Amino acid sequence: MKKIVLTLVILMGYQLGIAQCPSTDILITSQAEIDSFATDYPGCTQLIHELKIEGNANSITNLQGLSVLTQVEDLGIFSTDITDLQGLHNITSMGRLTFWLNQGVVDFTGLDAVQTMDGVDLFGNNNMIGFNGMNSIQSMNTLHLFENDNLQDISQLSNITELDFLTIGSNLFSSLSGLENLQTVAGDVAISSELISNLDELSNLNAVGGSIYLSINENLNSISGLNNVVTLVDLFLVKNYDLTNLGGLENVSTVTGRVRLGFNDMINDLSFLNSITYIGDLEIYSNDNLQSLSGLENLQIVDGRLLLLNNSALNDISALGGVSPVQVEELVISGNANLSVCANPFVCTALNSSGVSKTIVNNLEGCNTISEIQDACLLLGNEEFELSKAISILPNPVANTLTISATEDLFVEHVEVFAISGQKVRETVKSTIDFSYFPSGVYLVKVQTNLGVLTEKIVKE
Numbered sequence: 001m002k003k004i005v006l007t008l009v010i011l012m013g014y015q016l017g018i019a020q021c022p023s024t025d026i027l028i029t030s031q032a033e034i035d036s037f038a039t040d041y042p043g044c045t046q047l048i049h050e051l052k053i054e055g056n057a058n059s060i061t062n063l064q065g066l067s068v069l070t071q072v073e074d075l076g077i078f079s080t081d082i083t084d085l086q087g088l089h090n091i092t093s094m095g096r097l098t099f100w101l102n103q104g105v106v107d108f109t110g111l112d113a114v115q116t117m118d119g120v121d122l123f124g125n126n127n128m129i130g131f132n133g134m135n136s137i138q139s140m141n142t143l144h145l146f147e148n149d150n151l152q153d154i155s156q157l158s159n160i161t162e163l164d165f166l167t168i169g170s171n172l173f174s175s176l177s178g179l180e181n182l183q184t185v186a187g188d189v190a191i192s193s194e195l196i197s198n199l200d201e202l203s204n205l206n207a208v209g210g211s212i213y214l215s216i217n218e219n220l221n222s223i224s225g226l227n228n229v230v231t232l233v234d235l236f237l238v239k240n241y242d243l244t245n246l247g248g249l250e251n252v253s254t255v256t257g258r259v260r261l262g263f264n265d266m267i268n269d270l271s272f273l274n275s276i277t278y279i280g281d282l283e284i285y286s287n288d289n290l291q292s293l294s295g296l297e298n299l300q301i302v303d304g305r306l307l308l309l310n311n312s313a314l315n316d317i318s319a320l321g322g323v324s325p326v327q328v329e330e331l332v333i334s335g336n337a338n339l340s341v342c343a344n345p346f347v348c349t350a351l352n353s354s355g356v357s358k359t360i361v362n363n364l365e366g367c368n369t370i371s372e373i374q375d376a377c378l379l380l381g382n383e384e385f386e387l388s389k390a391i392s393i394l395p396n397p398v399a400n401t402l403t404i405s406a407t408e409d410l411f412v413e414h415v416e417v418f419a420i421s422g423q424k425v426r427e428t429v430k431s432t433i434d435f436s437y438f439p440s441g442v443y444l445v446k447v448q449t450n451l452g453v454l455t456e457k458i459v460k461e
Contacts, residue, residue: 025050030058034065034087046071050095055080063087063110074118077102085110085133093117096142100124108133116140119164122148131156131178145171154178162186165210169193174219176201185209188233192216199225199248208232211257215239223248232256239263246272246295254278262286268313270295277301277423285309293319300418301444303327310335318344324444325350326457330357333367340364341376345453348377393445397459404431404447411450418444435460 021044028034028051038044050073053060060080064087072091076098083104088111096118099105102125111133119142122128130153138159144167145151151171155178162184168176169192176191179201188210191199194217202225211234214220220240226248234257237243244266252273258281261267265288273295281304284290290311296319306328308317314336321344331350333342340363350356351374360370367373390407406412417426417433419441426433433445438460446455 020044021047022049025052028053028060029055031060031062034060034063037065038068045069047073050074050076052076052078053080054078074098076100080104089113096121103127107131112136119143120145122146122151124148126150129153141165143167145169147171166190180204183207188213190214195219197242198222202226203228205229211235218242227251230254234258234260236260237262237264241265243267246270249273251275256280258283265289268292270319274298278303281305281307283307283309284311287311287314289313292316296320297322299323301327305330305332307332308334308336308339311339312337314339315341317342317347320347321345324446324455324457325353325356326444326455328353328356330359332359333363334359335362336364336367337362338364340366342367342373343376343379347373351377391447391449391454393447393456393458396456397461398435399461400434400436402433402435402445402458404433404445406449413448413450415448416446418446 020042022041026049045068047069053076056079060082062082063085066087067090069088070090070092072094074095079101081104082102085105085108090113091111092113093116094114098121100123104127105125106127106129108131113136114134115136115138117137117140119140121144123146126149128148128151130151134156137157140157140160141164143163144165146167147170149172152173157178158181160179161181163182163186165187166185167190169190171194174195176196176199181204182202183204184207185205186209189208190213192213192215196217197219198221205226206228208229211232212226213234213236214223215236215238217240219242221242221244223243224247227250230251231254232252233255235252235255238260239262241264243264246267250272253275255276255278259279260283262283262285267287268289269292271294274297276296276299278301279299282302283305285307286309291313293316299320300322302323308314309332315338317339323346325346328350333339342363351358351370358370360373361368365372366376390410392405394403404412404415412431414427414429415433416424419425425438440460443458443460444455445458446453
């Protein structure tokens with residue numbers, strides 16, 4: 001009985017302590033409110049609602065009145081005159097820390113006890129240099145660092161192995177030291193307008209669930225640290241003026257969204273993209289030294305838009321010959337001042353497809369108009385276009401058995417079936433394929449004959 005009574009007393013005391021805390025989000029706008037926090041909320045040590053501190057109207061110079069707190073939910077500190085985070089020194093865990101426009105703070109001194117937090121969002125703290133004070137951090141979900149003019153050191157985050165999002169932009173980073181142990185980012189990685197020359201500190205990153213955006217990193221000359229990444233949603237490489245090649249992307253096989261390569265003045269080929277088989281939209285523009293699309297020979301599917309625009313040195317797009325025209329919705333080849341040869345199996349077949357929107361202008365003669373390319377295709381004897389008349393792949397849609405038949409002068413050597421993602425799901429030398437066990441959806445059937453290759457889109461019911 002005594003144990004039961006004691007337990008009830010402890011629970012009542014705990015509930016009473018919680019009851020003294022704010023029951024909703026709280027906004028503090030003056031130093032006086034901080035100084036009186038312990039009096040206004042007696043016994044409150046754990047906040048389960050957001051605490052927002054704004055110094056726009058009144059000067060807030062220190063956070064000492066919050067020293068009773070050991071745990072906080074989301075914490076926002078905006079436009080104060082504080083010089084450190086003393087007063088938060090007893091907090092061991094918190095939700096998201098949003099820290100904006102606090103010009104007197106140089107680091108996170110005062111947060112030394114914090115071990116876990118949902119994330120950090122820093123903006124416009126122009127005198128902040130580094131993350132001293134966060135040495136005890138063991139886990140974090142998000143890291144957003146934007147326009148902190150002197151921020152250059154996050155080495156205290158070396159215990160972080162997983163993040164949901166990583167955004168670093170317009171700070172003063174010359175390296176990403178502190179991210180050496182990062183292995184997984186569930187969402188996006190975005191790095192822009194930094195002084196970094198490489199991504200070596202990301203060499204243990206083996207999974208990105210979202211996209212990679214690298215833009216306006218004018219000193220970036222290597223992305224080899226990304227060499228463990230295999231799949232992405234989007235891949236944007238824009239205005240990285242010193243980047244000479246795409247080494248680091250050699251293991252990427254699928255980009256389900258958009259690949260955008262633009263204004264990367266030093267890149268002259270795409271040879272490190274040779275593992276990519278599937279891209280949603282492919283946009284290559286204004287890369288002044290890009291002469292060839294070599295590296296894209298294994299690309300099979302562009303599931304949307306394919307744009308080649310204003311690449312002044314580009315003279316060879318033959319690497320696109322293996323792309324199936326079935327999925328492409330829009331083809332743009334424009335403003336490539338040295339491109340005179342565009343006829344390849346992909347382009348020739350796409351130009352004859354009513355389902356593809358086509359813009360061909362302002363290239364060299366031979367690739368300056370649709371009719372010029374079509375004439376060149378006829379001279380080449382566009383095999384795939386002719387094969388489409390000689391081969392039937394029926395029924396389409398298919399429920400059970402798909403049958404491939406050909407005219408007597410054709411011999412079917414082998415057949416490959418690809419899922420819409422680009423993954424090969426079947427290979428055979430037979431002219432009949434059992435589709436009954438395939439999930440419903442869209443597939444590509446690639447037929448190799450003695451006279452060439454034909455690829456057709458097949459719908460499984």
